[in-house]
Amino acid sequence: MKNKQIIKRMTLIEKALLLSGKDTFHTTDFKKYGIPSLCLSDGPHGLRKQLGASDHLGLNESIKATCFPTAATIANSWDDALAERVGECLGEEAKSLGVHVILGPGLNIKRNPLCGRNFEYFSEDPYLSGKLAAAFIRGIQSKGVAACPKHYAVNSQELRRMSNDSVIDERTLREIYLYNFELAIKEGKAKFLMTSYNRVNGDYTNEHEHLLTNILYDEWQYEGVVVTDWGGSNSHVEGVRLGSHLEMPSTGLPGALELVEAVNNGVLSEEILDQRVDELLTIIFELSEDNSQREASILPNQVDRHHELAKEAARESIVLLKNDHQILPLKPKVKIAVVGDFAKTPRYQGAGSSAVNPTQLDSILSVMNHYDLEMTSFSKGYERGGKVNPSLVEEALKNVEAADVVLIFAGLDEISETEGAERGHMKMPRCQEALINEISAKHARVVVVLSSGSPVEMPWKDHVQGIVHGYLLGQAGAGAMMDALVGNHCPSGKLNESYPVNYGDTPSVNYYPGLEKTSEYREGIYVGYRYYETANIPVNFPFGYGLSYTTFEYSDLEVKDNNLTFKIKNTGNYDGAEIAQVYLSAPGKEVFRAKKELIAYEKVWLSKGEEKQITLTLSEKAFKYFNTKTNDWEIESGSHTILVGASVADIRLRVSKELLGTTSITPYDKEKMQCYFSADIKEVQDQAYQELLGFEIPNSKWDSSKPLELNDTISQMYYAKSWLARFVYKILTYLKNRSEKKGKPDLNILYIYNMPFRAIAKMMGGAVSMEMVESVLIMVNGHFFRGISRLNKAFWANRKVLKREKEYAE
Ligand code: BGC
Numbered sequence: 001m002k003n004k005q006i007i008k009r010m011t012l013i014e015k016a017l018l019l020s021g022k023d024t025f026h027t028t029d030f031k032k033y034g035i036p037s038l039c040l041s042d043g044p045h046g047l048r049k050q051l052g053a054s055d056h057l058g059l060n061e062s063i064k065a066t067c068f069p070t071a072a073t074i075a076n077s078w079d080d081a082l083a084e085r086v087g088e089c090l091g092e093e094a095k096s097l098g099v100h101v102i103l104g105p106g107l108n109i110k111r112n113p114l115c116g117r118n119f120e121y122f123s124e125d126p127y128l129s130g131k132l133a134a135a136f137i138r139g140i141q142s143k144g145v146a147a148c149p150k151h152y153a154v155n156s157q158e159l160r161r162m163s164n165d166s167v168i169d170e171r172t173l174r175e176i177y178l179y180n181f182e183l184a185i186k187e188g189k190a191k192f193l194m195t196s197y198n199r200v201n202g203d204y205t206n207e208h209e210h211l212l213t214n215i216l217y218d219e220w221q222y223e224g225v226v227v228t229d230w231g232g233s234n235s236h237v238e239g240v241r242l243g244s245h246l247e248m249p250s251t252g253l254p255g256a257l258e259l260v261e262a263v264n265n266g267v268l269s270e271e272i273l274d275q276r277v278d279e280l281l282t283i284i285f286e287l288s289e290d291n292s293q294r295e296a297s298i299l300p301n302q303v304d305r306h307h308e309l310a311k312e313a314a315r316e317s318i319v320l321l322k323n324d325h326q327i328l329p330l331k332p333k334v335k336i337a338v339v340g341d342f343a344k345t346p347r348y349q350g351a352g353s354s355a356v357n358p359t360q361l362d363s364i365l366s367v368m369n370h371y372d373l374e375m376t377s378f379s380k381g382y383e384r385g386g387k388v389n390p391s392l393v394e395e396a397l398k399n400v401e402a403a404d405v406v407l408i409f410a411g412l413d414e415i416s417e418t419e420g421a422e423r424g425h426m427k428m429p430r431c432q433e434a435l436i437n438e439i440s441a442k443h444a445r446v447v448v449v450l451s452s453g454s455p456v457e458m459p460w461k462d463h464v465q466g467i468v469h470g471y472l473l474g475q476a477g478a479g480a481m482m483d484a485l486v487g488n489h490c491p492s493g494k495l496n497e498s499y500p501v502n503y504g505d506t507p508s509v510n511y512y513p514g515l516e517k518t519s520e521y522r523e524g525i526y527v528g529y530r531y532y533e534t535a536n537i538p539v540n541f542p543f544g545y546g547l548s549y550t551t552f553e554y555s556d557l558e559v560k561d562n563n564l565t566f567k568i569k570n571t572g573n574y575d576g577a578e579i580a581q582v583y584l585s586a587p588g589k590e591v592f593r594a595k596k597e598l599i600a601y602e603k604v605w606l607s608k609g610e611e612k613q614i615t616l617t618l619s620e621k622a623f624k625y626f627n628t629k630t631n632d633w634e635i636e637s638g639s640h641t642i643l644v645g646a647s648v649a650d651i652r653l654r655v656s657k658e659l660l661g662t663t664s665i666t667p668y669d670k671e672k673m674q675c676y677f678s679a680d681i682k683e684v685q686d687q688a689y690q691e692l693l694g695f696e697i698p699n700s701k702w703d704s705s706k707p708l709e710l711n712d713t714i715s716q717m718y719y720a721k722s723w724l725a726r727f728v729y730k731i732l733t734y735l736k737n738r739s740e741k742k743g744k745p746d747l748n749i750l751y752i753y754n755m756p757f758r759a760i761a762k763m764m765g766g767a768v769s770m771e772m773v774e775s776v777l778i779m780v781n782g783h784f785f786r787g788i789s790r791l792n793k794a795f796w797a798n799r800k801v802l803k804r805e806k807e808y809a810e
Contacts, residue, residue: 016259021250044104046356066306067358073471075122075496077316080135087139111156119350119453123496124528130183137188151196165199168521174626207238252766314473314480319493321467329487340409347451352419358475385743386429412452420750426503490576494546507531518700530594534679544647550574554652570606587638590666637661707781721782
């Protein structure tokens with residue numbers, strides 16, 4: 001133990017308090033032992049440090065900080081070096097603000113396009129997600145600040161996120177939902193890790209023996225700290241026992257006393273508690289070594305420099321989806337009509353805990369005068385929130401007449417991309433679709449510029465000549481977009497996810513979101529392109545796709561062991577970058593495999609006519625699958641083809657090599673699991689799913705005849721025995737629906753709606769004890785008088801505990 005001397009002097013309750021946090025975003029300090037407090041702060045694409053009242057949902061204003069493009073955007077750059085540089089800036093700003101731990105990056109797999117938080121995550125592919133996350137982490141941590149990748153693991157749904165159980169087979173878990181974290185931990189060397197709210201196969205992730213003890217610590221040799229998501233702790237005692245350190249936000253003295261009681265009762269050994277304290281102290285001391293920190297603002301010399309990097313990051317992430325008749329780049333002096341509210345008030349980030357208060361916010365209209373174009377008009381075009389306003393369309397139709405080219409700025413409204421809620425569908429607001437249709441029926445030269453952190457259906461795709469996707473470009477995105485539109489920058493971004501034609505095409509369409517107790521991952525490994533490619537489903541735009549103003553030729557692929565080389569030549573008329581992607585096509589005979597799996601990528605910058613040789617080393621896992629029978633990563637014997645291409649669907653070079661398998665034990669009974677071998681996975685029957693899982697499918701239905709329990713959600717009060725509880729449910733539902741109609745997410749209501757009863761105690765800093773919540777539950781379950789009398793007792797008992805808090809204030 002590194003901190004033995006201090007730990008020896010600390011009392012049991014002090015040690016417990018250290019593991020329970022001090023307030024919403026700080027760890028507990030003990031001046032008498034020289035233990036400082038750490039400040040943790042959101043979020044992935046910029047700092048969200050609050051000076052006044054702090055909350056974990058981004059409700060109250062935070063100090064101004066640079067708002068970089070969100071993870072889903074930067075992922076389109078496929079540029080590890082850029083991600084690392086953004087990470088460095090985040091680290092610098094954290095230092096200036098006195099933040100020790102940045103709660104990000106978020107790297108959950110984008111399992112389904114409707115997840116409200118997809119904009120915060122990198123990709124549908126674990127390799128791309130893990131590599132980019134590792135780069136961010138390296139950047140952040142190079143500045144003496146810790147990164148905290150999140151949310152570990154299988155957290156791809158927002159609905160009832162704090163109680164939902166992800167039911168998933170071990171192979172899918174390892175290959176898809178953990179491989180990204182494995183890369184982030186091993187290559188990024190993250191010092192913190194945030195567990196997710198949900199359960200995985202029955203257990204909460206923060207107290208998950210398999211995820212924590214077996215995989216994180218034993219296999220990956222993790223040496224950092226594990227923190228709960230905010231209010232996500234179920235049993236802190238179990239968490240600490242199995243490797244979690246910190247419960248956040250603080251649960252006050254009542255929370256700490258749970259640990260004390262567990263030690264006194266022999267449920268938790270003091271040795272283990274000491275070990276967690278030691279591990280946490282080690283990182284606390286390491287991170288607080290440099291105390292030259294400020295609190296009030298980021299440094300003046302950071303503001304402009306970071307704005308410029310935010311712009312560069314945005315520029316590198318823009319994806320050109322369609323460019324018929326070379327409508328882009330726009331020629332100098334061309335007459336353009338600008339249509340769309342987003343051009344005036346940009347959609348540049350999502351809602352929730354990641355929301356940053358930007359140091360500056362550029363809009364298309366505010367930067368337009370820097371470009372040599374003749375803007376003939378601006379028309380708002382549509383109302384935010386989807387309300388139909390025909391006069392806006394009429395005005396736009398009139399205005400576009402005088403222009404050579406119409407630029408329509410469209411995409412998803414704020415309500416669609418928020419923490420705590422799924423999108424209801426994959427369409428853009430109807431009023432925006434109608435606007436695009438009407439304008440493109442009238443004008444032949446239309447370019448749609450999209451802003452949305454996740455895919456949308458595009459029924460209007462064939463009616464317009466150009467489509468440029470900005471995703472959510474951050475505070476400096478407008479200039480970056482204009483640079484791409486006029487050709488100051490040659491677009492090079494490629495999609496980090498597939499764009500299905502219709503939502504109905506997505507592999508998890510029938511399983512997502514899990515509506516009651518569980519979320520069944522029946523589609524297994526077939527997430528995103530792994531499905532579309534294997535099952536031959538046409539998409540609007542494939543994974544890894546993105547056009548350029550120039551063209552590239554690939555040649556001379558050679559593979560030797562795990563090393564491959566090939567050449568790329570810029571054969572067009574612009575300088576620009578290409579993102580080359582390497583996929584594996586494995587034999588898939590006895591072990592079903594996706595037709596293509598991303599195993600490497602490289603972004604390369606080439607001037608006109610230039611050719612470069614690319615050399616890549618494949619990772620040790622490149623050819624492997626996870627064998628659930630041997631519990632190991634294995635190779636199947638047979639021909640493995642390495643494919644090099646410009647997207648998953650545009651393969652330019654290939655070479656095959658015969659590999660000898662590493663095991664003769666195959667994990668599957670082909671007969672029973674035919675659907676997985678043919679990727680026919682949209683309606684997986686119980687027998688095949690059960691075979692895949694290797695255990696019985698858990699019951700996913702709520703039993704409304706049973707009383708509600710601590711881990712049931714507030715929204716389940718719709719079947720509560722007490723009429724009062726049902727009434728409260730109705731009010732909450734009304735407030736939720738009202739905010740949805742208004743087009744502005746009410747994060748508080750969403751949080752409460754999806755939160756389990758236990759979280760009332762976990763989120764109140766000790767003001768409400770678990771016993772008080774249990775008493776409320778008794779009332780909810782129809783025993784009002786019993787409940788109220790117990791609540792009364794529990795309230796006074798908790799008051800007594802709270803009075804003692806002052807004793808430990810030092
Ligand atoms: C989110 C986390 C975030 C935390 C603190 C939670 O609701 O899920 O991603 O870091 O709040 O704000």
